[in-house]
Amino acid sequence: MNYNKLTVYLFILLLAFVHGFVGFAYGQSGCEQADWDSPLEVDLNVRSSFSNIEKPKHYGTDYRAADGSNVRTVADGTIIEVGFDFKQGINRLGQMGKGWGRYVVIKHVDGSTTLYAHLVTKSTDHLSIGMPITKGAKIGEADSTGGVTGPHLHLEYAPNGKWKHKSSLRDPHPCLVGCPEPPVPLTIAGSEIITRNNTAQYTASGCPSNIIWSVSGSGATISSTGLLTVGSTACGSLTITATCPACGTSATQYVRVTDAGKWGPQTFFYVYDYATYWQHFSDCTTCTFIRGDTSYIWWYCACDLGCPSSCFGSPLPTEPECLHISCKYHVAANTSQWVCP
Structure with missing residues (x-):
């Protein structure tokens, strides 16, 4: 492989990694329109969100669940793991003990897997490896087994089925609530x-x-x-x-x-920027608004084809200079400040 081919190959790998990492970082799971059932029989209430960036990292979503409440599979699949996980040590919250406790892993028809943790130990006795299970069927009961402080359901999701690899895990919550892609502004x-x-x-x-x-x-x-x-x-x-x-x-x-409190005087200063669009202003326009603790005055300079210093030429190189112009706008900030007693 010559250097040029190697460079292209490494660049493609880098793009793939960055693309996957960005999607991962912002919690998009690729299943926002999935036909999943709720894993609980009550309204989902997030106790701790998925986070693979901010510490302490959390590779699943925790849902509030009363001790002994039913936990159900979100989609059709096959039982591939029923286990118990507990280790001595400090968990992500600085508490003694860590692990899933009683957990169940299901592989779904699309190859993805879901993991359900902190279940009542005996509540999974009816399950066996290789057993098919249908969407909405009871897996077990919520508990606080493992390294936790109270009963809840910990749910993990691996789109590629590699549930043991943290790098494969994605936020399962969008799969349940149907977050649109891209998200709607809040x-x-x-x-x-x-x-x-x-x-x-x-x-x-x-x-x-x-x-x-x-x-x-x-x-x-x-x-x-x-x-x-x-x-x-x-x-x-x-x-x-x-x-x-x-x-x-x-x-x-x-x-x-x-x-x-009341409005009081404050040192006057300017903030300069440029209009975000190209337009000829026939006269000066002013307005005042309040944001936070500051009163702002905005005004736009009048411009003409003479190209004063506050104006700039056309963005189109094929047009004559200054045929269309854009003015700087001036912001007089902190003309007055709210003073508390």
């Missing part, structure tokens, strides 16, 4: 203002499963259902974030506490 609905000692409800659309809510800013909390509670010490702006673990999307909304 949006938040709710009030942009609130007063102290008050509550407000926020909702998010664009996620087929559980939303994770968080809020930054003093004196405020938000529940798992999106209920914002503002206490007596809140002031300024709050930032609400909604995250959809199944699709890897998130959205933010700014909320202002209106009955504490």
Whole structure:
């Protein structure tokens, strides 16, 4: 093999690796429209999401499940492993003991595998290697066997069937909830203002499963259902974030506490950038808006064919210079700042 062929070969391998890694990193599983059944008889509630990048790494999805609740297969297949796994040592959360406890592995008709872990030991006695099993059939019962702190179902998914290789594992949750590919943008609905000692409800659309809510800013909390509670010490702006673990999307909304603090002067400075499209502005346009703790003033310079210093030539080399022009826009930021008492 000459050097040119070797270079091309290595480049193709690198592209394949990067493509697979990016898909893996963002949790897309390639089965977002799969006809899977739920592994539980209750609504799926994610306790711990799949993560192969951020530490501590977690190569499956954990679902809340009451002790002894039924665990079912997500699709038709064949039992290829029934085992018990427990090791002495420190697990990913820094706790003593690690392992799946009682687990079952099923190979499906498309060659993929699913693994179900932390089951009641005796609940799998009816299973045997090579036994066919149909979608929705009971595998066992949820428990806390292995290195865990409480009962739940740990579900793993290997599209290529190599369930023992961590590099082959993908997030099973999109297979269950039908996350579209590409994901739909997540949006938040709710009030942009609130007063102290008050509550407000926020909702998010664009996620087929559980939303994770968080809020930054003093004196405020938000529940798992999106209920914002503002206490007596809140002031300024709050930032609400909604995250959809199944699709890897998130959205933010700014909320202002209106009955504490006031606008005060702040050092004036400019931020420069260019318009994202090519257009001739006949006059100057200004507007003011509030985002977070800052009041902004935007204006666009008037341009003409004389090419003032704030304008640039046509993006099309075949057209005369300055036939179409784009202006810099100026942002006067921090003209005033919200000051808390």
